[in-house]
Amino acid sequence: MSRQVFFYDLPDRFVAGTVGLPGRRSFFLQASAGGRTTSVALEKTQVAALAERIEELLDEVVRRSGGSAPVPAVSPSEMADTAPLQMPVEEEFRVGTMALAWDGEAERMIVEAQALVELDADSDEDLADAEERLLQDDENGPPMLRVRLTGTMARAFAKRALDVVNAGRPPCPLCSLPLDPEGHVCPRQNGYRRDA
16 A cells, blocks of 8 residues: 655645643644645644754754745744634544755745554564664655645744643643642642641
8 A cells, every 4th residue: 555645735724733621632733725634643742842843943044044045033923823723633643753854945844744653573673674664665654744834834833833832731830740620749749738
């Protein structure tokens, strides 16, 4: 079976979003264009890492071009997308690996999210061989979401993604772990609770 690639060249919308309540949220990347929508699931840490790497790569593009690249220094306010994910969210796959690149000729950011793949191997050598075959096998590899964005679209994506990540549960002022609505056992208090 050939590899399934969900390709969006300058999508109408490419966002990170969540489904569920803070503390129990599921994170998704969602691309939409021409009446079709693709949603892929990933971890909160993957969303944060992707947004941070996009910002770093765009900053490097601006630096190397001497400011002549069509990349804004910050996300333009008119590009802000605060709408929820398009419903229903139908997960195509869970993301395992992600990659970023800048196409200098087309002046586009390329974001790739590849499905999580479990490799069967009896030893470390078998595992290394299986990983190498997977990386080289473009035709029969796992499903992939590939999105091409302008610098402005990429900045807007990164800003929203970081906002979504930071919109979760507030941190405990003592230990910085997320506070649960049901209560929080703070390791810094070692179980001790002051009476008011």
